[in-house]
Amino acid sequence: MLAGNQFDSASLIGEIDVPIFIAHGDRDEIVPYELGEQLYALAKGEKRFLRVAGAYHNDVFEDPALLDAIADFAHAATRTPQRRR
Numbered sequence: 001m002l003a004g005n006q007f008d009s010a011s012l013i014g015e016i017d018v019p020i021f022i023a024h025g026d027r028d029e030i031v032p033y034e035l036g037e038q039l040y041a042l043a044k045g046e047k048r049f050l051r052v053a054g055a056y057h058n059d060v061f062e063d064p065a066l067l068d069a070i071a072d073f074a075h076a077a078t079r080t081p082q083r084r085r
Contacts, residue, residue: 022039
């Protein structure tokens with residue numbers, strides 16, 4: 001309620017033209033998990049979604065799998081396609 005509508009991510013995400021990684025705790029008490037799924041669905045292009053099981057809003061970064069998922073995504077998003085010979 002304090003933030004109001006100033007974070008209207010749904011109307012802006014379609015304009016992003018870089019790879020997007022979204023991680024969301026499925027017990028998030030501030031931003032409902034379903035909103036994270038909806039935002040992911042609206043994103044275009046290369047994207048990845050990570051459901052962080054049991055995580056709330058402020059402890060999502062404590063999941064050890066998160067850093068691996070980010071690294072995998074960054075590697076995939078920055079790989080250079082090999083030239084055909």
